[in-house]
Amino acid sequence: MNRRNFIKTGMLGALAAASPISLSAFDSATRPGTRSGRLNLSFKPYELQLRHSFNLARSQRTTTPGVQVQIEYDGVTGYGEASMPPYLGETVASVTGFLSRLDLGQFADPFRIEDIHEYMDSVAPGNRAAKASVDIALHDIMGKITGQPWYKIWGLNPEKTPNTSFTISYDADKAEMKKKIEETAPFKIVKVKMGVGHDKETVEALRKHSDVPICVDANQGWNDRDKALEMCHWLAERGCLFVEQPMDKSAIDDTAWLRERSPLPIIADEFLQRLPDVKRAMQAYDGINIKLMKSTGMHEAYQMATLARALGMKVMLGCMTETSCAVSAAAQLAPLADWADLDGNLLISNDIFDGMKIVDGKITLPDRPGIGVVPV
Amino acid sequence: MNRRNFIKTGMLGALAAASPISLSAFDSATRPGTRSGRLNLSFKPYELQLRHSFNLARSQRTTTPGVQVQIEYDGVTGYGEASMPPYLGETVASVTGFLSRLDLGQFADPFRIEDIHEYMDSVAPGNRAAKASVDIALHDIMGKITGQPWYKIWGLNPEKTPNTSFTISYDADKAEMKKKIEETAPFKIVKVKMGVGHDKETVEALRKHSDVPICVDANQGWNDRDKALEMCHWLAERGCLFVEQPMDKSAIDDTAWLRERSPLPIIADEFLQRLPDVKRAMQAYDGINIKLMKSTGMHEAYQMATLARALGMKVMLGCMTETSCAVSAAAQLAPLADWADLDGNLLISNDIFDGMKIVDGKITLPDRPGIGVVPV
Numbered sequence: 106m107n108r109r110n111f112i113k114t115g116m117l118g119a120l121a122a123a124s125p126i127s128l129s130a131f132d133s134a135t136r137p138g139t140r141s142g143r144l145n146l147s148f149k150p151y152e153l154q155l156r157h158s159f160n161l162a163r164s165q166r167t168t169t170p171g172v173q174v175q176i177e178y179d180g181v182t183g184y185g186e187a188s189m190p191p192y193l194g195e196t197v198a199s200v201t202g203f204l205s206r207l208d209l210g211q212f213a214d215p216f217r218i219e220d221i222h223e224y225m226d227s228v229a230p231g232n233r234a235a236k237a238s239v240d241i242a243l244h245d246i247m248g249k250i251t252g253q254p255w256y257k258i259w260g261l262n263p264e265k266t267p268n269t270s271f272t273i274s275y276d277a278d279k280a281e282m283k284k285k286i287e288e289t290a291p292f293k294i295v296k297v298k299m300g301v302g303h304d305k306e307t308v309e310a311l312r313k314h315s316d317v318p319i320c321v322d323a324n325q326g327w328n329d330r331d332k333a334l335e336m337c338h339w340l341a342e343r344g345c346l347f348v349e350q351p352m353d354k355s356a357i358d359d360t361a362w363l364r365e366r367s368p369l370p371i372i373a374d375e376f377l378q379r380l381p382d383v384k385r386a387m388q389a390y391d392g393i394n395i396k397l398m399k400s401t402g403m404h405e406a407y408q409m410a411t412l413a414r415a416l417g418m419k420v421m422l423g424c425m426t427e428t429s430c431a432v433s434a435a436a437q438l439a440p441l442a443d444w445a446d447l448d449g450n451l452l453i454s455n456d457i458f459d460g461m462k463i464v465d466g467k468i469t470l471p472d473r474p475g476i477g478v479v480p481v
Numbered sequence: 482m483n484r485r486n487f488i489k490t491g492m493l494g495a496l497a498a499a500s501p502i503s504l505s506a507f508d509s510a511t512r513p514g515t516r517s518g519r520l521n522l523s524f525k526p527y528e529l530q531l532r533h534s535f536n537l538a539r540s541q542r543t544t545t546p547g548v549q550v551q552i553e554y555d556g557v558t559g560y561g562e563a564s565m566p567p568y569l570g571e572t573v574a575s576v577t578g579f580l581s582r583l584d585l586g587q588f589a590d591p592f593r594i595e596d597i598h599e600y601m602d603s604v605a606p607g608n609r610a611a612k613a614s615v616d617i618a619l620h621d622i623m624g625k626i627t628g629q630p631w632y633k634i635w636g637l638n639p640e641k642t643p644n645t646s647f648t649i650s651y652d653a654d655k656a657e658m659k660k661k662i663e664e665t666a667p668f669k670i671v672k673v674k675m676g677v678g679h680d681k682e683t684v685e686a687l688r689k690h691s692d693v694p695i696c697v698d699a700n701q702g703w704n705d706r707d708k709a710l711e712m713c714h715w716l717a718e719r720g721c722l723f724v725e726q727p728m729d730k731s732a733i734d735d736t737a738w739l740r741e742r743s744p745l746p747i748i749a750d751e752f753l754q755r756l757p758d759v760k761r762a763m764q765a766y767d768g769i770n771i772k773l774m775k776s777t778g779m780h781e782a783y784q785m786a787t788l789a790r791a792l793g794m795k796v797m798l799g800c801m802t803e804t805s806c807a808v809s810a811a812a813q814l815a816p817l818a819d820w821a822d823l824d825g826n827l828l829i830s831n832d833i834f835d836g837m838k839i840v841d842g843k844i845t846l847p848d849r850p851g852i853g854v855v856p857v
Contacts, residue, residue, distance in 0.1 A: 219637055260595045
């Protein structure tokens, strides 16, 4: 068995062990009759099981749909992943549908990443997670061909990664809430989801057990700008670092008003997706939360981070609920981030990759080429 | 003789053949007693001989001082270059003085490019050409280690390079002027330096023999905004593409006034040097001219191009009078540029590298790793 088949078989073995879904071979987007290319894309739905249910401002869930991607090129396998939290509008059907329409065989090699993104954008305007899965797999191949992890190719110092925050959600059950808080012990920063009606209780429950800095994610949950400002002051007094997406993404004027007055930096999340949104964000936000599933992957995420820093904005690096595949891809950018929230792989019980680690709360990059993962 | 010594000896041989300066071994910045690093920097002054004297708005010259740089790392040689046109304020003494102060041995490897730039900026705030020479040599090493040219690492399609313009300066001697115009025949775009008192004559002389598009570089030579606007209209009617640096770099309000009214895009050159200047340029210019000797090299030049494009600005790629070393390094970025003026190596009679070529007027990237050059 050659290395390529071994990796592929290993991957399928891991899927077999962890996934409840059927295990026919990866679907292939290489259609008979199309030009035979050297980039071969295959993909497979893979549902992510959450350790705890998520209580968000506008939804609750116990699983997240995902799609695992592989691209083979010249004997090298690149791994990618799409993760589709429901509020972003992508589904297993939309992702696999999009991937099925792609003909990557028309491109000379995986290094034609700008052309491939232009092509994917021409196939459909949205489908950002689907595009990210291809982008991540291509970056994995490029890194493996060059023998380098992406943080090195980008010229970054891996020691300069920030601590990751670990997300905690409110639970009305006090024993359950205490258990959740105990799980945050290894982390240097904790992130609290707000706007679900227990905002102050969550912070107060945390402060009973811990004095770690808190990141606040309001998930567009605050409607009144005066109350939002009052909340920012209340949070600042309790050692919070910043507030992410306090108000609805369309409430630009109110957010700008809040930013002018808030003692805490205001960070855009739902407000922005891709590169052109960064300039728009300047008018109302102090920083941006970059996520690969919004940005269409690593190529545009790097450009977004570069742009935000050049414009004097803070950079936060986030993720969805993901395996170590997409989280490790995002972690390559971590030395560029002021703050990071890369805990997506820690929130699931069925990870199928080994990659970046959290060591003493700090993002720690593996010394492996590409995105730095191996199937487990 | 191993490959490394061969390349180094070949390089010195080329210098011996082409340079009038003394040929002691490259000066080394590795000082006895300092920590023994694996990045070994050496450098040597090398004066560039111009084929034609330059008639600029504010100076005239027949040579340009330069410094050739080599960095050795783990058996790989990286080539770099500083070129110091007098108006930028750097000299052989300032460049060699700066390079002598550097201790690159403290860095783990050439991929620590962000740390190395931060360190160089901490050594001295200016010295942009000196910093560029180090940056270019490090990029050459990184590319050689990964086995890839930089356009590939950046994900760019080498077929998307623009045509280069070829610079022509006014000559009162009609036979000499005609000879200069004949030399432009292989090029698809010609660049005219203005602000020297023969602005219209130069364009009219060109238009007698050629209908190629013309780029106009006023080199801050226009003082009156009304006359500048009149000139923009006159130039637009004669097939000019844009006007570079029409007025003094400090005349921001007048330039913004002109930009609002000009039928031609207004491009910043002397106005800007590095990444933070790009945002400032937005208020008065439609685009920016990026040059490695201003930007401190390839790393920041790529970021500047990314930022300008994200802000909706035009990107022009320029150079100083340089050998094929620095010009080929700049050419790696060419697929990101709307326009390019990479003729620096064609303007000198003592080039010592083989690298990027102009084929039918178009920038053509060599299929070699790193910056794509070999000593000749």
